[in-house]
Amino acid sequence: MGSIDSPRIQELSQILKALGHPTRLFIIEEIAQEPTCVCVLKERIGADTSTVSKHLSILRNAGLVSMEKKGTMVYYSLSCACVKDCIQALLPLIELKHKRYCEMLQ
Amino acid sequence: MGSIDSPRIQELSQILKALGHPTRLFIIEEIAQEPTCVCVLKERIGADTSTVSKHLSILRNAGLVSMEKKGTMVYYSLSCACVKDCIQALLPLIELKHKRYCEMLQ
DNA sequence: TGAGTATTTTGCAATATCGCCAAATAGCAG
DNA sequence: CTGCTATTTGGCGATATTGCAAAATACTCA
Numbered sequence: 001m002g003s004i005d006s007p008r009i010q011e012l013s014q015i016l017k018a019l020g021h022p023t024r025l026f027i028i029e030e031i032a033q034e035p036t037c038v039c040v041l042k043e044r045i046g047a048d049t050s051t052v053s054k055h056l057s058i059l060r061n062a063g064l065v066s067m068e069k070k071g072t073m074v075y076y077s078l079s080c081a082c083v084k085d086c087i088q089a090l091l092p093l094i095e096l097k098h099k100r101y102c103e104m105l106q
Numbered sequence: 107m108g109s110i111d112s113p114r115i116q117e118l119s120q121i122l123k124a125l126g127h128p129t130r131l132f133i134i135e136e137i138a139q140e141p142t143c144v145c146v147l148k149e150r151i152g153a154d155t156s157t158v159s160k161h162l163s164i165l166r167n168a169g170l171v172s173m174e175k176k177g178t179m180v181y182y183s184l185s186c187a188c189v190k191d192c193i194q195a196l197l198p199l200i201e202l203k204h205k206r207y208c209e210m211l212q
Numbered sequence: 213t214g215a216g217t218a219t220t221t222t223g224c225a226a227t228a229t230c231g232c233c234a235a236a237t238a239g240c241a242g
Numbered sequence: 243c244t245g246c247t248a249t250t251t252g253g254c255g256a257t258a259t260t261g262c263a264a265a266a267t268a269c270t271c272a
Binding site for chain 3: 143144145155156158159160162163177178179180
């Protein structure tokens with residue numbers, strides 16, 4: 001059995017924590033479609049560049065994204081397509097929540 | 107395109123944030139195997155009952171777990187098996203991280 | 213009813229996260 | 243080298259999370 005301090009739990013929770021923020025999840029979904037540079041992400045997010053950069057460093061530390069420099073610009077992309085699967089796996093849960101919410105109203 | 111404030115992003119990030127803590131991830135993996143009551147979880151985690159209860163309330167608010175009372179005890183279980191899929195989807199990413207780390211050492 | 217157990221809620225202090233600003237770094241063009 | 247743009251890093255206040263202790267709630271049994 002994995003204890004709470006096992007590397008497995010630690011690594012998984014680091015990854016999930018990194019994904020557990022609206023801005024970072026948005027970034028993940030954007031770069032899942034195509035590699036995107038920081039300045040474009042900044043525009044779409046509407047936050048300070050430094051804020052976006054810090055979110056990207058969190059995603060980097062979790063191993064979720066890869067970066068590629070092109071001139072002064074840095075393009076970020078998903079380091080593993082499995083991240084998309086992880087997110088998609090949760091859709092049934094969201095549907096379930098909605099179903100429960102509708103039932104509660106009646 | 108989903109904006110950052112879209113309900114979809116908000117709900118997904120709430121779920122992922124709830125999963126992004128070692129103790130809560132541990133709880134999820136325990137109750138994924140069989141419904142477990144708070145007092146047993148408390149023993150396995152080694153934290154105060156109130157602490158465990160608070161983690162469970164976070165998981166509840168995210169819709170991740172269901173509870174069933176049996177006498178004074180409350181048994182928690184996964185509300186959707188898809189949560190297991192979500193976690194399992196990340197295993198390739200962890201392997202990739204390890205592979206990168208080994209390469210870095212050489 | 214009263215004692216005892218299980219769980220949740222509240223309060224609080226320690227710690228961590230978030231987002232902006234300012235400063236530092238890196239790369240390109242002239 | 244200088245100026246310019248893109249990005250990262252450091253600093254700081256505001257806010258949120260975390261975990262324990264104490265109080266409140268819920269349920270069972272005698």
